[in-house]
Amino acid sequence: MKISARNILKGKIVEITKGATTSHVRLDVNGAIVTASITNESVDELGLVKGKAAYAVVKSSDVMIGID
Amino acid sequence: MKISARNILKGKIVEITKGATTSHVRLDVNGAIVTASITNESVDELGLVKGKAAYAVVKSSDVMIGID
Amino acid sequence: MKISARNILKGKIVEITKGATTSHVRLDVNGAIVTASITNESVDELGLVKGKAAYAVVKSSDVMIGID
Amino acid sequence: MKISARNILKGKIVEITKGATTSHVRLDVNGAIVTASITNESVDELGLVKGKAAYAVVKSSDVMIGID
Amino acid sequence: MKISARNILKGKIVEITKGATTSHVRLDVNGAIVTASITNESVDELGLVKGKAAYAVVKSSDVMIGID
Amino acid sequence: MKISARNILKGKIVEITKGATTSHVRLDVNGAIVTASITNESVDELGLVKGKAAYAVVKSSDVMIGID
Numbered sequence: 001m002k003i004s005a006r007n008i009l010k011g012k013i014v015e016i017t018k019g020a021t022t023s024h025v026r027l028d029v030n031g032a033i034v035t036a037s038i039t040n041e042s043v044d045e046l047g048l049v050k051g052k053a054a055y056a057v058v059k060s061s062d063v064m065i066g067i068d
Numbered sequence: 069m070k071i072s073a074r075n076i077l078k079g080k081i082v083e084i085t086k087g088a089t090t091s092h093v094r095l096d097v098n099g100a101i102v103t104a105s106i107t108n109e110s111v112d113e114l115g116l117v118k119g120k121a122a123y124a125v126v127k128s129s130d131v132m133i134g135i136d
Numbered sequence: 137m138k139i140s141a142r143n144i145l146k147g148k149i150v151e152i153t154k155g156a157t158t159s160h161v162r163l164d165v166n167g168a169i170v171t172a173s174i175t176n177e178s179v180d181e182l183g184l185v186k187g188k189a190a191y192a193v194v195k196s197s198d199v200m201i202g203i204d
Numbered sequence: 205m206k207i208s209a210r211n212i213l214k215g216k217i218v219e220i221t222k223g224a225t226t227s228h229v230r231l232d233v234n235g236a237i238v239t240a241s242i243t244n245e246s247v248d249e250l251g252l253v254k255g256k257a258a259y260a261v262v263k264s265s266d267v268m269i270g271i272d
Numbered sequence: 273m274k275i276s277a278r279n280i281l282k283g284k285i286v287e288i289t290k291g292a293t294t295s296h297v298r299l300d301v302n303g304a305i306v307t308a309s310i311t312n313e314s315v316d317e318l319g320l321v322k323g324k325a326a327y328a329v330v331k332s333s334d335v336m337i338g339i340d
Numbered sequence: 341m342k343i344s345a346r347n348i349l350k351g352k353i354v355e356i357t358k359g360a361t362t363s364h365v366r367l368d369v370n371g372a373i374v375t376a377s378i379t380n381e382s383v384d385e386l387g388l389v390k391g392k393a394a395y396a397v398v399k400s401s402d403v404m405i406g407i408d
Contacts, residue, residue, distance in 0.1 A: 074379060155293030192270075309403070
C-alpha cells in the first residue's frame with residue numbers, strides 16, 4: 001500500500017517494550033531515536049523484532065514545530 | 069517549556085508554503101525531509117523562515133510503524 | 137508498505153475538494169462516507185481522482201467511541 | 205452533543221480488551237472491523253459492552269488515504 | 273451522542289477564521305483561549321457563530337504535558 | 341523550547357495513574373479537569389507528581405467542537 005502520510009522515515013528497530021495492550025517501539029533513524037506507541041497486535045502482525053528495518057510513519061498534521 | 073512528546077528531531081527549515089489558514093513547513097532532519105502542517109499564526113508567532121534551525125515534535129501515539 | 141494502523145477501510149473516492157494547501161477526500165466505504173483531510177501534495181502524488189479505489193487508514197488511537 | 209468530527213460510523217461492539225489503563229474496543233461497521241484505543245474510564249463511563257450499538261468517531265484530519 | 277473523549281471543555285466562540293477548506297474556531301474557556309482547526313463544513317453544519325456556546329473536545333491521547 | 345501548538349493551558353496535576361506503558365495525568369485547569377494520556381517515561385523524565393504546576397498542550401488540529 002502507498003499512503004498519503006508525508007513523513008516516512010527509514011530506520012531500524014532498537015527496542016520494543018510491550019505493555020498490557022500498548023507497545024512502545026523505538027527506531028534508530030539516522031542516529032535519532034523515534035518512539036512509536038502502537039497496539040500489541042500490530043507488533044505481532046507485522047512481526048516487529050529488534051534489529052528489523054522499519055519506517056516511522058507520521059501524518060503531517062501530527063507534526064509540530066519547536067524552536068529554542 | 070519541556071514537553072512530554074517523545075520525538076523531538078532537530079533540523080533546519082527548507083521550505084514554508086502558506087495557505088489560507090494552514091502552512092506546510094518542511095525541515096531537513098539529517099537528510100530526511102519532515103513535513104509539518106501547522107497554523108499560519110504559529111509560523112508568524114515563532115518567526116519561522118527558511119534556513120532557521122527548528123525541531124519537528126511528534127507525540128509517540130501519532131507515530132505508526134511500516135515495513136516493506 | 138505494510139502499516140501498523142489497525143483500521144484500513146476499502147472504498148471508492150466520490151469527491152475531492154482542493155483548498156490552498158489542504159484537500160478533503162471523500163470515500164464511499166460500504167455506503168458510509170468517510171472524509172480525509174490530507175495535503176494537496178498527497179492527492180497529486182497518489183494520483184487520487186474521483187472513482188478511484190482507495191483505503192481510509194486510521195490509527196486506533198485516533199478513533200473515539202460514541203453512543204446514543 | 206453534536207460534534208464537528210466528519211466521520212461517525214455506526215456499528216456494534218464485537219470485542220473489548222482491557223489493559224492497565226487503555227482498552228481496545230472493536231466495532232463491526234457494515235462488516236468492516238474498526239478498532240478504537242480509548243481509556244478504561246471511557247469504557248466504564250459509557251457502559252460499553254459486547255453487542256452494544258455504538259459509533260466509531262474520527263476527525264477528518266486523522267484519516268489518511270492509501271492506494272494499492 | 274455521548275462520546276469517549278475525556279476532555280470536553282465548555283466555552284464560548286470568540287472568533288471564526290475561514291480558509292479555503294479549513295476553519296480556525298477560537299473558544300474562550302474560563303478565560304483561556306482554545307483554538308480548534310476544523311473543516312469549513314463542520315462550521316456550517318453545526319451553525320457555529322461568534323458568541324455561541326460550544327465545547328472544545330479533545331481525546332486524551334492528543335494531550336501532551338509541558339513544564340517550565 | 342517554544343512550540344507551534346496553539347493550546348497551552350496552565351494547570352496543576354491532581355492525579356497520575358500509571359499503567360504498564362501508558363500513564364493518565366489529570367490537570368486542574370481553572371476548575372476544569374483535563375486528562376492526558378502519555379508514556380510512563382515522560383512522567384518520569386519530566387518528574388511529574390501530584391500538586392506540580394504543568395501545562396496541557398494540544399495541537400489545534402486535535403481539537404473538535406461540540407454543541408448541545
